């Protein structure tokens with residue numbers, strides 16, 4: 001059988017960094033070392049000057065299928081993921097219909113298998129229709145292998161319902177992921193509530209709308225003993241609350257998006273809805289706190305909240321345009337360009353730490369070692385490139401980084417032993 005051999009790279013995983021070639025056959029790693037004998041029909045991927053790491057795992061993507069295929073499909077979103085170095089993504093359930101029943105979950109899985117570009121783990125809804133009134137069939141979906149549940153796009157407003165969901169979550173062995181937003185504090189809001197928003201005369205989304213729910217769910221996690229994962233943290237106080245909860249040993253985890261550590265509310269001065277996102281872009285002090293949270297491990301994972309929207313909806317006035325921005329193909333580069341963290345910690349936040357939260361760590365975010373499934377990313381940490389929206393694989397174009405030059409580029413992505421991205425080009 002033809003082997004795939006990644007030659008001349010530096011392997012970087014949870015066991016450290018070392019020079020090694022990696023040989024792959026039949027979906028698994030069959031050799032790691034500097035002295036791997038060449039075989040005549042080896043297919044070689046060059047990794048000189050690059051790192052070979054466990055594949056990246058994104059805890060937070062919107063793939064829009066079923067229901068909003070004009071914005072993205074599972075195939076186009078999976079291609080963007082593979083090009084961004086991701087071998088697994090968690091698909092948010094705010095589809096149409098929402099992912100609150102087994103047929104919809106199975107549909108998403110089938111479409112992902114058909115695309116064959118990365119693993120797509122559909123998240124289930126916490127409440128039916130994400131309406132916040134009745135619980136979704138958590139047990140049935142858990143039995144079918146769904147591990148992460150969220151009403152993302154909405155927070156679960158009712159504390160009694162959230163408590164009930166957490167009481168079920170613990171014996172079911174599932175994790176609830178919260179979009180922290182007290183809706184009564186954010187009605188009509190288009191951007192962060194602060195001096196910039198007052199100046200522009202736009203309705204504001206106050207930091208406390210997030211922080212109250214972070215606080216509430218830390219307390220509900222304490223009460224029930226069930227894990228809570230906090231989606232897209234955006235404020236300094238949220239980071240401080242999670243840091244204190246972790247110091248107490250509570251089972252909470254958190255993620256932050258690249259846009260929340262790279263862009264501020266000042267971007268909205270252009271009135272360009274590309275910069276409208278939920279939770280909103282905040283202040284330099286919040287960015288500093290998110291970076292500190294990533295550096296000290298309070299924030300476990302970098303997740304993109306990849307949220308494609310077609311141009312016609314993003315061209316609407318700010319108050320009518322939907323929130324969200326693309327993220328899959330720029331995440332690694334923004335992390336490498338903007339974060340002052342050791343490379344191993346950046347890769348941890350993109351790979352094995354999110355893999356563990358999503359319980360995908362039986363196949364993703366594994367050490368680069370013989371016998372392990374071959375889900376790998378090869379990237380050049382020094383290569384510079386400029387973001388050109390039209391060159392992104394997503395069906396939508398709503399990146400806030402158009403024209404920005406960033407450092408760090410994915411060269412190859414290997415998914416289940418298959419080189420789905422080679423030299424920065426998707427193979428299907």
Ligand code: DOR
Nearest residue numbers: 062153277278307323324
């Ligand atoms: O900006 C956002 N866009 N935040 C969300 O929570 C939902 C997402 C979307 O679905 O577009």
